[in-house]
């Protein structure tokens with residue numbers, strides 16, 4: 001393998017989980033596409049908030065409550081700035097799944113009718129697929145798919161052809177695929193959809209943690225992502241929306257905090273973004289997410305991308321040395337995010353994951369919440385290795401060694 005690239009971030013010491021030695025071996029965590037590990041600064045921010053600033057938000061007049069308000073709304077402003085979005089149109093949700101459901105329930109039910117079409121892609125995570133299935137079934141609309149080619153990429157010509165049919169109301173797609181790794185040409189897709197008057201929803205769950213994302217420049221109507229994959233805590237997701245659309249949309253969930261006033265039989269709604277935040281939000285988690293994006297910004301998202309690209313290139317090279325192993329998705333690291341899904345002849349992906357786990361290597365096996373994609377690839381499951389800021393070339397080597405040893409266990 002080539003020498004270690006200069007892009008190595010060398011931040012592992014910031015992540016306390018790596019002091020663990022499962023079975024006396026180093027922890028080789030290659031499952032960041034599933035959830036990321038957390039740096040100490042995020043753990044400290046959560047503890048500090050809960051230990052020193054904990055009070056409910058938007059309702060107290062005493063100083064502690066005002067501190068909690070400032071921490072929560074400050075976190076919103078910080079998180080919005082991370083992707084160049086406006087804080088007023090940045091809504092905190094539970095995760096990206098809830099953010100996408102918010103759009104499907106609120107915008108979708110108000111705008112999608114019989115005879116309309118919703119366009120998704122074959123590579124969607126269930127989170128950006130099932131809400132549209134349910135919406136289409138309920139409204140008598142048609143769900144259509146943009147197909148992937150043999151490289152696991154989409155065709156802009158096919159998108160143009162779909163848009164030219166004139167019935168598409170909404171285009172929903174992943175910025176980066178969690179199975180193929182494909183980086184989709186989001187800006188191109190959004191501008192073509194916009195020119196055709198089609199509303200766009202981008203699932204940024206795998207993109208925001210590993211590359212610079214400028215929501216304002218992309219120009220999507222809705223862009224959603226999730227804290228726990230971006231070094232932040234679980235329990236927080238983010239939806240950036242276009243103001244005009246959010247203003248018109250009815251609330252998604254109703255109850256406390258999202259109201260202007262409540263009468264016996266009717267209510268009015270709060271301003272943006274609180275109209276879409278019913279009930280007590282994930283306050284400490286939002287503060288933790290703000291610490292995570294501070295950390296990522298200090299590393300520099302361009303460097304993070306370069307680090308992941310370099311490691312992915314090593315991963316692809318290393319996997320290519322394992323006999324019988326087939327990687328799916330674009331062959332070039334430049335065209336994919338920091339992951340590789342693969343199969344090994346003669347071994348079930350779950351066996352692959354279990355065998356490498358014996359050497360402290362954590363990879364995911366299964367359908368990765370993308371069953372329609374698996375079906376179109378003719379696969380039941382794959383193993384998937386994914387990298388984060390804390391991974392080093394030695395992790396890739398540990399995986400490759402464990403795979404070679406695993407083949408021997410299987411007598412291959």
Ligand SMILES: Cc1ncc(COP(=O)(O)O)c(C=O)c1O
Nearest residue numbers: 095096097125127178205206226
């Ligand atoms: C592309 C993509 N979308 C959506 C999700 C769902 O994320 P969450 O469970 O945080 O809502 C994932 C998580 O695996 C993902 O990879």
